[in-house]
Amino acid sequence: MSETSSSVVESPPRELPPMVYREPTLSERFFDRFFRGLTWGLAWMTVVLVVGMVVLISVDAWPTLRDSGGREFYSVVWDANRNEFGILTHIWGTLYSSLLALLLGGTLGVAVAIFIAEDFLPSKIRLFLKNLIELLAAIPSVIYGLWGIHVVIPALRAGLHYFPSLLADFSGPSMLSASLVLAIMILPTVTALSRDALESVPPRLREGAYGLGATRWETIRKIVLPTACTGILGAIILAFGRALGETMALAMLVGNSTARDNPLSFNPLLPGQTLAALLANNFPEASDPLQVGALMMAALVLLLITLVVNLFGALIIWRASAQFQGLRS
Amino acid sequence: MSPALTTDDIIINAKIHKLFYGNFFAVRDTHLAIHHNKITAFIGPSGCGKSSVLRCLNRMNDLVRNFRVEGSVFFRSKDIYAPRVDPVAVRRHIGMVFQQPNPFAMSIFDNVAFGLRLHGMTRDLADRVELALRRAALWDEVKNKLKQSGLALSGGQQQRLCIARAIAPEPAVLLMDEPCSALDPIATGKIEELMKDLKSRYTIVIVTHNLQQASRVADMTGFLYVDTKQGGRTGYLVEYDRTEAIFQDPRDPLTRQYIAGAFG
Ligand SMILES: Nc1ncnc2c1ncn2[C@@H]1O[C@H](COP(=O)(O)OP(=O)(O)OP(=O)(O)O)[C@@H](O)[C@H]1O
Ligand SMILES: [Mg+2]
Numbered sequence: 001m002s003e004t005s006s007s008v009v010e011s012p013p014r015e016l017p018p019m020v021y022r023e024p025t026l027s028e029r030f031f032d033r034f035f036r037g038l039t040w041g042l043a044w045m046t047v048v049l050v051v052g053m054v055v056l057i058s059v060d061a062w063p064t065l066r067d068s069g070g071r072e073f074y075s076v077v078w079d080a081n082r083n084e085f086g087i088l089t090h091i092w093g094t095l096y097s098s099l100l101a102l103l104l105g106g107t108l109g110v111a112v113a114i115f116i117a118e119d120f121l122p123s124k125i126r127l128f129l130k131n132l133i134e135l136l137a138a139i140p141s142v143i144y145g146l147w148g149i150h151v152v153i154p155a156l157r158a159g160l161h162y163f164p165s166l167l168a169d170f171s172g173p174s175m176l177s178a179s180l181v182l183a184i185m186i187l188p189t190v191t192a193l194s195r196d197a198l199e200s201v202p203p204r205l206r207e208g209a210y211g212l213g214a215t216r217w218e219t220i221r222k223i224v225l226p227t228a229c230t231g232i233l234g235a236i237i238l239a240f241g242r243a244l245g246e247t248m249a250l251a252m253l254v255g256n257s258t259a260r261d262n263p264l265s266f267n268p269l270l271p272g273q274t275l276a277a278l279l280a281n282n283f284p285e286a287s288d289p290l291q292v293g294a295l296m297m298a299a300l301v302l303l304l305i306t307l308v309v310n311l312f313g314a315l316i317i318w319r320a321s322a323q324f325q326g327l328r329s
Numbered sequence: 330m331s332p333a334l335t336t337d338d339i340i341i342n343a344k345i346h347k348l349f350y351g352n353f354f355a356v357r358d359t360h361l362a363i364h365h366n367k368i369t370a371f372i373g374p375s376g377c378g379k380s381s382v383l384r385c386l387n388r389m390n391d392l393v394r395n396f397r398v399e400g401s402v403f404f405r406s407k408d409i410y411a412p413r414v415d416p417v418a419v420r421r422h423i424g425m426v427f428q429q430p431n432p433f434a435m436s437i438f439d440n441v442a443f444g445l446r447l448h449g450m451t452r453d454l455a456d457r458v459e460l461a462l463r464r465a466a467l468w469d470e471v472k473n474k475l476k477q478s479g480l481a482l483s484g485g486q487q488q489r490l491c492i493a494r495a496i497a498p499e500p501a502v503l504l505m506d507e508p509c510s511a512l513d514p515i516a517t518g519k520i521e522e523l524m525k526d527l528k529s530r531y532t533i534v535i536v537t538h539n540l541q542q543a544s545r546v547a548d549m550t551g552f553l554y555v556d557t558k559q560g561g562r563t564g565y566l567v568e569y570d571r572t573e574a575i576f577q578d579p580r581d582p583l584t585r586q587y588i589a590g591a592f593g
Contacts, residue, residue: 119394204431210392212444212494213421222443227434 050307057300064293072297076264078278080286085294091301092264093272097179097254098243100268105183105243106236109190113232116191117198118220130195137188145252148181149173153253156180160269169269173255176268181249186239193238197231197320198224230320237313244276245306251277275302338365340502340532341386341423342403348381351395356381359566361551363502368524368533370547370572372540374587377553378564379536383504386534387423388416404502421448424500428507430487432479432494437471440479440490444498457497464530465493466523485516492523496531503527505535509542521546540588543572550575552584 024032064072064085075086115121116130153172160167201224209219225232255271256278265272275298286292341363348356356378363369363386371379384390385402388409401408409419424444432440441458445451458475462468467489471482479490488508495503505524509517524533524546537543543550551569555562568575568584579585 202431204427204429205433207389207392207425207427208431208433208491208494209443211387211389211420211425211427212447212498213417213424214447215417218447222447223433 054300054303057296057303061293061296061300064290064297067290072294080282080288080291083288083290085291085297087275087278087294087298087301089264090273090275090278090298093175093254094244094274094276094302094305096266097175097182097250097272097274098240100175100179101182101186101243102236102240104179105186106190106239108183109187109235109239110194110232112187113191113194113198114220114225117195118216118224133188133191136184141185141246141248142252144181144185145249148177148249148253152180153177166269169267171255171269171271173253173271174269175254175272178250178254178272178274179268181253182243182246185246185249186243189239189242190235193235193317194228194232197228197235200231200321201227228320230316234313234315234317234320237309237316241306241310241313244309245302247276247280250274251280256281275299338367339363340365340405341534342401343382343386344400345382345385345398345402346400347398348378348385348400349395349397350393354563356553357563357565359553359564361566361569363532363534364549365532366528366530367548368528368535368546369549369551370543371534371536371551371553372538372543372587373553373564373567374555375538376562376564377555379553380506381564382553382566383506383534383536386502386504387420387425389420389425389504391416421498422500423502423504424495424498426488426491426495426503426505426508428510430484430491430511432482432487432490434478434480436476437479437482437490438475441493441497443494448498450498461493461497462490464496464527465489466519466526467493483516485512485519488512488516488520489523492520492527496527500531502532502534505533507536507538510538517542540576544576547572552579552581552587554583554587 068085072085072087073091074088075084076089077084077086078089112129112133116126121129156177157167157170157172160170205223205227206219209223214222254274254277256273257271278298279295279302282291283295286295339362343359343361343363345356345359347354348359359378359382361369371383373379381390385398386404390396390398398410400410402410404419404423407414409416433443435443438455438458441461442454445454445457450457459468459472462471467486470486471477471490479487482490488511492503492508509520512520521542524535527533535543535547548571549569550572552567552575553564554567555564568579568581570580574580575584576588579588
């Protein structure tokens with residue numbers, strides 16, 4: 001350091017100092033333009049892809065919809081032999097299992113996020129817990145399904161032994177088993193995004209609350225959570241989107257009832273079915289164009305529900321971060 | 330010359346022998362008595378431990394992991410670092426205003442009412458909020474928009490809002506860590522006026538980098554310094570006296586140097 005600065009002082013510069021402003025070279029300009037074009041292209045391609053998917057599926061679903069006049073949407077019977085393709089039970093099952101999972105996984109996930117973000121634990125344990133939960137996201141869906149069949153269902157059955165009246169209803173694969181496993185599957189999404197929201201609450205707001213004589217929990221309840229609530233809501237909605245589209249584990253656990261016996265039930269102990277499971281179970285064997293059309297309709301409904309939910313969630317998270325811009329100043 | 334200070338009106342008596350952040354020995358041998366209804370200023374170069382000492386006075390440092398202090402801080406007749414003392418209760422009586430204005434993301438009214446609600450002082454809530462805002466010289470500017478967000482105010486207004494929020498639950502002492510460093514000269518002037526008004530009711534301890542500010546508002550001034558000769562970067566209280574004495578006739582050569590250097 002000192003050597004260079006003294007040499008500068010001793011030998012006056014012979015050439016002109018380097019220009020502060022320099023035109024980009026031809027190759028720099030080319031690469032700039034190339035990469036800008038590439039990112040634009042890719043961004044638009046995703047939009048085109050989604051729109052294209054919606055259009056293609058709609059085209060396939062259209063003949064069935066035209067012939068039946070939309071009967072599928074309010075019929076609860078799916079019976080390929082009688083050309084009855086009602087998907088109302090599946091729509092119901094999709095929403096119900098996802099909401100139940102959200103109730104369980106959302107609560108747990110936000111609680112875990114609070115414990116990770118709010119300095120309750122030594123930093124090593126915190127890091128371990130954080131990585132452990134992120135690892136949950138890497139487990140293949142089919143493993144969750146197996147775990148559900150071999151661990152969750154037997155455990156539920158054992159627990160229900162104490163409630164004989166309930167055990168009579170319990171069929172093993174059911175909305176409850178599916179939702180419990182689904183709750184664990186959405187845990188990483190809820191936890192990671194809620195933690196982001198909690199950690200982006202400026203520390204000086206916490207200090208302000210502590211300085212007024214608030215306890216740790218008063219600070220969390222009255223300052224941190226309200227400030228982070230938009231972000232947490234976004235996290236929950238994105239997790240909802242993930243739960244709606246989950247296929248494999250649900251196909252294994254939800255029971256895939258034929259629904260003639262228990263359509264549209266609130267009872268979580270009964271088997272149910274979901275749109276994604278319907279598609280996974282029936283598509284490979286479907287040959288009758290009417291049935292394929294009905295499956296396409298189910299796919300379209302699922303796609304639209306998840307699209308809307310995800311857009312909504314992303315919008316809320318975007319708004320939450322915009323709100324913080326003002327707070328950080 | 331201000332009237333002689335007697336030991337009777339000492340409200341905080343701090344004897345900080347050693348203050349650590351983990352292994353880092355940050356402050357040593359800082360003993361000082363804060364006088365009731367006076368303004369006490371801490372001055373000194375950056376990193377000498379002014380904020381650390383200030384945050385000892387209401388146990389804000391408890392929030393820092395690995396923080397440790399040897400010594401005692403008597404508030405009235407109780408050592409706030411004695412076992413079984415609740416730091417939350419301490420902060421109820423010794424409030425704090427921070428360097429960056431930090432209004433909560435809620436309405437102006439709710440900001441000021443926050444501490445009151447926390448401590449169950451909700452009788453005549455609106456009157457108490459108004460009183461605090463008046464004492465913080467902010468009432469006339471916000472009386473027609475109490476429901477608006479506290480974040481929508483200017484920096485100087487936000488800092489006065491934070492002062493109103495801190496004084497609303499009637500603490501005995503108000504600690505201020507460089508409360509004007511984010512403000513322009515006009516807003517700074519307003520806060521200085523405010524401190525002089527407030528001292529009839531509250532004891533104020535302020536950290537400032539601005540020596541003129543200390544000489545303008547403070548009754549007592551403490552000069553802290555880091556001596557790099559001792560190997561570590563451990564700060565300590567060099568001199569603590571009436572403000573006139575510190576600025577006009579300092580006993581310690583270090584104080585003299587610092588004051589002279591800063592005044593040019
Ligand atoms: N939370 C902390 N963890 C570790 N070290 C800290 C922490 N806070 C302060 N220190 C260290 O303690 C010393 C004193 O810091 P302090 O903030 O009290 O100084 P200061 O006099 O307020 O400085 P400034 O005028 O820059 O605000 C510094 O060396 C600082 O690095
Ligand atoms: Mg400081």
